Amino acid sequence: xxxxxxxxxxxxxxxxxxxxxxxxxxxxxxxxxxxxxxxxxxxxxxxxxxxxxxxxxxxxxxxxxxxxxxxxxxxxxxxxxxxxxxxxxxxxxxxxxxxxxxxxxxxxxxxxxxxxxxxxxxxxxxxxxxxxxxxxxxxxxxxxxxxxxxxxxxxxxxxxxxxxxxxxxxxx
Amino acid sequence: xxxxxxxxxxxxxxxxxxxxxxxxxxxxxxxxxxxxxxxxxxxxxxxxxxxxxxxxxxxxxxxxxxxxxxxxxxxxxxxxxxxxxxxxxxxxxxxxxxxxx
Amino acid sequence: xxxxxxxxxxxxxxxxxxxxxxxxxxxxxxxxxxxxxxxxxxxxxxxxxxxxxxxxxxxxxxxxxxxxxxxxxxxxxxxxxxxxxxxxxxxxxxxxxxxxxxxxxxxxxxxxxxxxxxxxxxxxxxxxxxxxxxxxxxxxxxxxxxxxxxxxxxxxxxxxxxxxxxxxxxxxxxxxxxxxxxxxxxxxxxxxxxxxxxxxxxxxxxxxxxxxxxxxxxxxxxxxxxxxxxxxxxxxxxxxxxxxxxxxxxxxxxxxxxxxxxxxxxxxxxxxxxxxxxxxxxxxxxxxxxxxxxxxxxxxxxxxxxxxxxxxxxxxxxxxxxxxxxxxxxxxxxxxxxxxxxxxxxxxxxxxxxxxxxxxxxxxxxxxxxxxxxxxxxxxxxxxxxxxxxxxxxxxxxxxxxxxxxxxxxxxxxxxxxxxxxxxxxxxxxxxxxxxxxxxxxxxxxxxxxxxxxxxxxxxxxxxxxxxxxxxxxxxxxxxxxxxxxxxxxxxxxxxxxxxxxxxxxxxxxxxxxxxxxxxxxxxxxxxxxxxxxxxxxxxxxxxxxxxxxxxxxxxxxxxxxxxxxxxxxxxxxxxxxxxxxxxxxxxxxxxxxxxxxxxxxxxxxxxxxxxxxxxxxxxx
Numbered sequence: 059x060x061x062x063x064x065x066x067x068x069x070x071x072x073x074x075x076x077x078x079x080x081x082x083x084x085x086x087x088x089x090x091x092x093x094x095x096x097x098x099x100x101x102x103x104x105x106x107x108x109x110x111x112x113x114x115x116x117x118x119x120x121x122x123x124x125x126x127x128x129x130x131x132x133x134x135x136x137x138x139x140x141x142x143x144x145x146x147x148x149x150x151x152x153x154x155x156x157x158x159x160x161x162x163x164x165x166x167x168x169x170x171x172x173x174x175x176x177x178x179x180x181x182x183x184x185x186x187x188x189x190x191x192x193x194x195x196x197x198x199x200x201x202x203x204x205x206x207x208x209x210x211x212x213x214x215x216x217x218x219x220x221x222x223x224x225x226x227x228x229x230x
Numbered sequence: 231x232x233x234x235x236x237x238x239x240x241x242x243x244x245x246x247x248x249x250x251x252x253x254x255x256x257x258x259x260x261x262x263x264x265x266x267x268x269x270x271x272x273x274x275x276x277x278x279x280x281x282x283x284x285x286x287x288x289x290x291x292x293x294x295x296x297x298x299x300x301x302x303x304x305x306x307x308x309x310x311x312x313x314x315x316x317x318x319x320x321x322x323x324x325x326x327x328x329x330x331x
Numbered sequence: 332x333x334x335x336x337x338x339x340x341x342x343x344x345x346x347x348x349x350x351x352x353x354x355x356x357x358x359x360x361x362x363x364x365x366x367x368x369x370x371x372x373x374x375x376x377x378x379x380x381x382x383x384x385x386x387x388x389x390x391x392x393x394x395x396x397x398x399x400x401x402x403x404x405x406x407x408x409x410x411x412x413x414x415x416x417x418x419x420x421x422x423x424x425x426x427x428x429x430x431x432x433x434x435x436x437x438x439x440x441x442x443x444x445x446x447x448x449x450x451x452x453x454x455x456x457x458x459x460x461x462x463x464x465x466x467x468x469x470x471x472x473x474x475x476x477x478x479x480x481x482x483x484x485x486x487x488x489x490x491x492x493x494x495x496x497x498x499x500x501x502x503x504x505x506x507x508x509x510x511x512x513x514x515x516x517x518x519x520x521x522x523x524x525x526x527x528x529x530x531x532x533x534x535x536x537x538x539x540x541x542x543x544x545x546x547x548x549x550x551x552x553x554x555x556x557x558x559x560x561x562x563x564x565x566x567x568x569x570x571x572x573x574x575x576x577x578x579x580x581x582x583x584x585x586x587x588x589x590x591x592x593x594x595x596x597x598x599x600x601x602x603x604x605x606x607x608x609x610x611x612x613x614x615x616x617x618x619x620x621x622x623x624x625x626x627x628x629x630x631x632x633x634x635x636x637x638x639x640x641x642x643x644x645x646x647x648x649x650x651x652x653x654x655x656x657x658x659x660x661x662x663x664x665x666x667x668x669x670x671x672x673x674x675x676x677x678x679x680x681x682x683x684x685x686x687x688x689x690x691x692x693x694x695x696x697x698x699x700x701x702x703x704x705x706x707x708x709x710x711x712x713x714x715x716x717x718x719x720x721x722x723x724x725x726x727x728x729x730x731x732x733x734x735x736x737x738x739x740x741x742x743x744x745x746x747x748x749x750x751x752x753x754x755x756x757x758x759x760x761x762x763x764x765x766x767x768x769x770x771x772x773x774x775x776x777x778x779x780x781x782x783x784x785x786x787x788x789x790x791x792x793x794x795x796x797x798x799x800x801x802x803x804x805x806x807x808x809x810x811x812x813x814x815x816x817x818x819x820x821x822x823x824x825x826x827x828x829x830x831x832x833x834x835x836x837x838x839x840x841x842x843x844x845x846x847x848x849x850x851x852x853x854x855x856x857x858x859x860x861x862x863x864x865x866x867x868x869x870x871x872x873x874x875x876x877x878x879x880x881x882x883x884x885x886x887x888x889x890x891x892x893x894x895x896x897x898x899x900x901x902x903x904x905x906x907x908x909x910x911x912x913x914x915x916x917x918x919x920x921x922x923x924x925x926x927x928x929x930x931x932x933x934x935x936x937x938x939x940x941x942x943x944x945x946x947x948x949x950x951x952x
Binding site: 060061064065068071072075076078079084087088091094095098101102104105106107109110113114117118121122125126129130132133149152153155156159160163164167168170172173174175176177178179180182186187190191194195198202205206208209210212213214216217220 | 234237239244247248250252265274278281282283291295300301302303304305309313321
């Protein structure tokens with residue numbers, strides 16, 4: 059049962075991502091991506107990570123993608139920001155590259171004995187998760203919290219409002 | 231057993247490659263950032279799958295750190311996109327070719 | 332007297348020349364001139380004082396060792412013996428007179444310091460040649476006279492033809508010098524030393540084949556400096572230099588250096604019969620060639636130049652016939668009367684208003700009587716009129732030639748006799764054209780400085796009385812020069828008195844014939860149309876054209892090919908194409924730096940593919 063579910067979800071995610079990356083309109087792309095992220099969250103749950111699945115939805119789909127939407131709205135991008143220019147010219151080599159890369163990775167995997175193992179169905183309780191997180195990775199947690207602070211400060215600074223004085227300085 | 235690990239990895243690889251394609255082929259800065267997001271998610275899939283394979287939580291812990299870092303990164307990069315839009319009036323990546331030649 | 336003082340003989344002119352070169356222009360003119368003349372005069376006095384040292388085997392003196400490397404040892408050594416002492420005296424004395432003449436001749440010249448410096452330097456180099464006891468030192472002097480000759484011929488270098496003449500002289504004599512250099516190297520290999528005395532002593536140890544080739548090489552070197560066939564084309568053009576230069580270098584000293592070299596190495600040279608024959612033939616043929624060319628010349632100095640060539644041919648003939656006495660005797664008398672003639676020519680050119688075409692002179696006898704008489708004195712010596720110095724010396728040479736062992740020599744004697752006739756012919760032609768008849772030119776006479784005239788008197792006296800140097804026994808003389816030279820004198824002419832008288836008579840006849848022909852043709856002259864033969868002889872049998880065709884043009888063609896075909900096309904082309912390739916490659920590579928993010932990331936990704944591929948290959952193995 060889980061197997062079938064996994065495959066369905068995987069296909070959903072792939073299709074959604076595929077659609078997302080090929081949309082002209084960034085808003086559409088973001089929406090499709092949210093869709094993909096939902097599927098991903100469910101896969102996480104299947105693979106025994108309920109907490110990660112929750113966070114995928116809350117943080118990734120809920121905060122980050124929304125942030126994207128905010129910015130897109132704020133910038134008031136015209137529907138077709140990209141010119142109807144080179145289609146296959148830019149996609150062609152990239153597709154080739156992607157195919158080669160994928161092929162290489164798959165081949166590499168074919169030679170790995172560990173890869174043939176089956177993923178067991180298990181369940182990581184939040185309790186275990188929290189225990190490991192705050193016991194073994196406490197330092198990392200602290201550092202990440204610093205990082206979030208830096209990010210906030212940095213974002214604030216980079217995105218601050220432009221005054222004529224700042225504009226003149228930036229020009230020099 | 232849910233699924234062979236190879237399949238999980240293949241799925242993650244496909245996702246990663248798609249994200250890479252998005253980064254390489256699109257000119258819109260926003261779309262490039264979205265491609266980056268996709269790639270990061272693919273990495274997350276690998277990590278969770280591996281932690282499930284070895285029945286250890288450490289992979290999932292890493293995923294949470296990944297998400298935290300991603301949110302920080304996204305906030306700054308979007309702030310930069312806003313700034314660049316203000317500077318150049320466009321967010322076409324090809325317009326920022328000051329390093330040309 | 333300390334033998335080391337002998338070194339002052341060449342060094343005094345060197346010091347005065349250096350002083351003039353370094354600060355001559357800053358000194359007052361009188362001082363620079365006194366310095367120059369004083370240097371040479373002091374050398375003359377010193378030679379006279381040192382004369383007793385030349386007795387017997389002479390005196391050798393060494394200053395210091397110039398080079399010492401392995402088996403080669405070259406000391407700065409001079410040898411003052413019976414051969415070099417008279418030569419030194421002649422060189423210094425004639426140089427002093429010519430320096431005095433030059434003070435008058437160059438009185439209007441701005442560049443006097445350079446002139447006198449070069450002149451003194453030349454005397455130093457010539458004295459080095461004369462006195463050197465080591466062939467390398469001699470070669471140093473040899474090159475030195477070549478350089479000074481170049482500098483002095485092209486003294487008025489602002490006119491291109493003078494510079495070209497100087498260059499031509501230098502290059503042609505250089506060809507001879509190459510052969511001399513080869514001979515030097517070979518001689519060192521065969522004899523193990525470059526000392527003249529040692530080589531002369533060991534001359535019989537050298538194998539015969541090598542010896543002949545060595546002699547021929549030395550002959551080639553001597554031909555270059557002495558303007559003999561085939562290296563003679565530079566001498567007529569060298570008349571572009573000032574007249575004192577022509578008098579000193581191209582009459583009395585540098586051109587006789589070749590003869591002197593052969594005389595110096597005579598013990599070596601005389602051992603090769605083929606070599607001696609070659610020397611004599613070259614001398615005789617050049618004498619004939621030059622005499623015929625002199626018949627057609629129009630410029631007074633060119634006549635004298637060809638005449639010099641011819642007389643030196645006689646000296647070579649004497650050496651080839653084995654008579655060093657004959658060669659040296661003629662060398663001295665020739666120095667006196669040729670210097671006199673050149674200096675007189677300078678005076679005549681001044682008097683004719685800087686005109687040197689004899690067809691435009693005429694009736695000069697009335698313009699300035701002393702110059703006329705002095706010049707005629709020189710002319711008589713040149714023609715070999717009996718009882719003048721020239722007559723006795725030429726006669727000795729012809730006697731030696733007549734007596735040479737091989738049947739070649741009488742043939743050369745006949746050539747010499749014919750040349751004597753031609754000599755008289757062109758000499759009297761010159762005298763009549765310049766002095767007799769009505770003035771044909773229109774030049775304004777320049778003032779003639781006194782120093783230019785009274786420096787001629789001693790030379791005239793020496794020329795006319797020169798016979799006393801070596802009066803032959805048939806007129807009761809003691810053959811002073813022969814006695815002086817002693818063992819260095821070569822083969823003594825040992826014909827019977829009867830033969831001598833007959834030969835003397837024949838040469839007198841030749842002279843008289845020449846005079847009569849000249850008298851009939853040139854005494855009254857009205858300007859002759861030039862025939863084809865005249866042009867041919869005027870251009871020296873077109874020797875210049877021949878050299879140009881055979882040597883200069885092919886050389887120019889090769890040089891042009893190497894320049895355009897090799898240097899420009901191949902070497903430059905290679906480098907330029909290399910540079911162009913680099914730039915082209917760079918331009919093409921530049922396309923990669925688009926400045927766009929996506930291209931850089933794409934490159935990134937391809938790199939990743941490569942790395943993965945490598946892992947794959949590693950795993951497959």
